[in-house]
Each structure stands twice: as structure tokens, then as C-alpha cells.
């Protein structure tokens with residue numbers, strides 16, 4: 497691989513913003529990719545993947561390079577030099593990379609790889625929580641899997657097409673996909689590419705949605721004509737799936753505390769041809785109270801640590817704080833208690849998170865079942881999806897029924 501100065505410099509600028517100014521990696525990458533219109537798809541992939549890699553491996557690379565935050569420009573080039581050496585990329589003779597100690601870097605890597613928190617490049621507290629909640633053996637495998645680059649999976653929009661036709665259409669646009677066993681609506685891209693630019697995407701034929709996430713709406717067991725409330729709908733990944741599973745018949749009420757996310761949901765619903773979704777911002781307790789005992793199905797896709805989706809969101813390793821875990825657990829318990837009241841008797845509810853920690857998952861459900869409201873519920877099924885076993889995001893989902 498030949499390194500291009502302008503691509504590397506753009507990546508270094510982006511890393512400075514992410515590490516030193518606390519900017520989000522995905523947003524910074526999007527902005528960086530707009531910097532030069534002449535960049536082709538390979539250039540763009542280089543920039544995005546190099547930045548994500550160095551974000552993912554920050555702790556390991558910083559230990560190897562012996563640099564500390566806030567990183568100077570020189571430090572960032574040292575991190576980049578570590579990336580080059582460990583990837584076997586030939587170092588160019590630029591002054592910033594002069595005197596890179598290649599042998600020492602490899603030696604330090606071998607040494608540090610013996611210790612999980614360095615090898616997997618995670619903060620001490622995260623390693624401790626992982627071991628405490630999942631045990632050494634499972635955590636060791638899981639955090640390793642969560643450091644792999646996430647595959648790109650799409651969900652066929654059954655309101656407009658079917659997986660076979662979609663695969664053919666995408667092939668004509670130069671994108672090869674494969675079917676996923678046991679995920680009926682999913683296709684996986686054989687090579688990463690910017691699928692948002694395709695006509696198929698603009699026509700609403702698919703959504704980008706991880707395979708594990710596609711399990712959630714499926715579990716809710718919806719039927720056309722039902723009244724379904726998606727209580728933490730965000731930008732609507734699952735709500736759109738529910739609309740398709742309901743064949744656009746019945747009603748989906750999509751709630752969230754953030755109006756801007758619901759606006760994005762509306763845009764996506766229009767593109768997808770999903771006409772049965774109504775959005776309501778939760779701006780007072782009345783919004784929820786008005787819905788008590790009214791829904792056949794309730795989805796609680798709860799806010800969580802996001803530890804199951806580290807592979808697509810590696811900067812969460814550095815943004816997440818242990819105090820946030822405590823507060824999010826409290827919020828999850830409150831949400832379960834309050835939003836479960838929306839369900840009618842005999843109705844079904846799914847509680848889901850993209851976390852792999854039992855304290856956000858099965859322990860929350862068990863705690864809920866012991867509350868006054870929870871006593872009206874029976875747990876029908878629960879599923880923990882580990883990334884190390886599935887190859888996709890880590891997820892948890894529980895199906896409950898109101899007596």
C-alpha cells in the first residue's frame with residue numbers, strides 16, 4: 497500500500513478532533529470525507545478505516561508509542577506509525593515518520609498483547625465490569641469479537657421488494673451481497689461500499705440494520721391491524737421493520753424524548769413507504785399516560801451502554817464512563833416500569849438493548865417482574881446474542897406477556 501500524504505494528513509486532523517476535542521468519530525469521519533471531492537472510493541475507505549482503526553486501538557497504540565493525551569500532532573503521527581508497522585504498511589520517508597523504531601514497536605506489541613486490557617485496547621474499568629458480569633472466559637472472547645470490524649448488513653424492505661430481487665438490483669449497481677442463514681430479510685455486503693449512494697437505497701428498498709437488531713421486531717410477534725407502541729423509537733430502525741412486518745396495516749406510535757430523532761424517522765418512513773407510523777415526542781408525562789392500557793404490542797428498545805455495538809462504534813470505549821452505566825440502569829428500570837403500563841391485558845412486550853451486560857438485561861427484567869407493575873407480566877422468552885457467537889452485534893431481547 498502506498499500512502500498518500502493528503503489522506504494521511506486528513507486522518508491525523510480528524511484524530512486530533514476526536515481525541516482532543518471529544519468529537520464523535522462517525523461525524524468527524526463524515527466531515528473529513530467531504531474535504532476533497534476528487535477522492536475515490538479507495539481513498540475514502542482508507543481515511544474512514546484508518547481513523548476507525550486508530551480510534552479502536554487507541555490505548556494499545558498509545559502504550560506502544562509511549563504517548564499520553566492530549567496528543568500533540570507529533571504524538572498522532574507516532575500513533576499512525578504504530579498503525580503502519582503493525583499492519584505491515586511500508587513507512588514513507590516523511591519527516592514526521594523519521595526514526596520510527598519498528599523493532600521496538602513490534603516488541604512492545606508482543607509484550608502488551610499478553611494483557612487483555614492492552615491487547616483489546618479498553619479502559620481498566622470496562623475490563624473489570626466485563627469480567628465481573630460475564631466471567632473471564634466469556635468476556636475474553638466477547639471483547640475480542642467486539643474489536644472486529646462490523647460487517648455491513650441490510651434489511652430488505654418487504655413493503656417494496658424481496659431479498660432476491662434486491663440482491664439482483666444491487667448487483668446491477670455493482671454491489672454483491674450474500675444471504676444470511678436464518679435471517680430471512682437480511683443481506684450482507686461482500687465488500688464495504690457506500691450503499692447510501694445507490695438508487696436502491698434512495699428508492700427505499702432497504703435499510704442498513706445489523707442482523708442481530710433484525711431479531712428484535714421479529715420477536716414482538718406483530719400482526720397487521722394491531723396497535724403497536726415503539727416507546728424508544730429514535731430514528732426508527734425497528735419501527736420501520738415493524739411497519740413492514742405489519743404490511744403497513746394497523747398503527748405504530750413511535751415515541752422518543754428527542755424530536756429531532758423522530759423527524760429523521762419520518763424522513764426514513766417516507767422513503768420506505770411506511771404509512772402507518774405516527775410520531776409523538778415525549779415532552780410531558782401526559783404523552784405516556786394517555787396511552788395506558790391501549791396497545792396490543794409494546795417495544796422498549798431501551799437506551800443502554802451500547803457495549804454490544806462497539807465494533808461499529810469503537811469510540812464508545814473512550815466516551816463511556818462507569819457513572820453513565822449506573823445512571824442508565826436506573827433509567828432502564830424506570831422506563832420498564834412506566835412504559836409497560838401502555839400495554840393492554842394479554843398484550844406482548846419486548847424489552848431489548850444492544851448491551852451484553854446482564855445488569856442491563858436479564859437482571860433488569862427479573863427486577864421488573866418483582867415490581868407491582870411487573871407482577872402482571874410473564875416472561876415468555878429471552879435471548880442474549882453474543883457477538884463472539886453470532887458474528888454480529890451483541891444484543892439482548894426479552895418477550896413478556898401481560899396477564
Ligand SMILES: C[S@@+](CC[C@H](N)C(=O)[O-])C[C@H]1O[C@@H](n2cnc3c(N)ncnc32)[C@H](O)[C@@H]1O
Pocket residue numbers: 727728729730731732733734735751752753754757778797798799800831850
Ligand atoms: C437504542 S436507542 C433506539 C434505537 C431505535 N429504536 C432504532 O431501532 O433505531 C434508544 C432510544 O431511546 C431514547 N430515549 C432515551 N431515554 C428515553 C426515555 N426516557 N423515553 C423514551 N425514549 C428515550 C433515545 O433518544 C434513543 O433514541
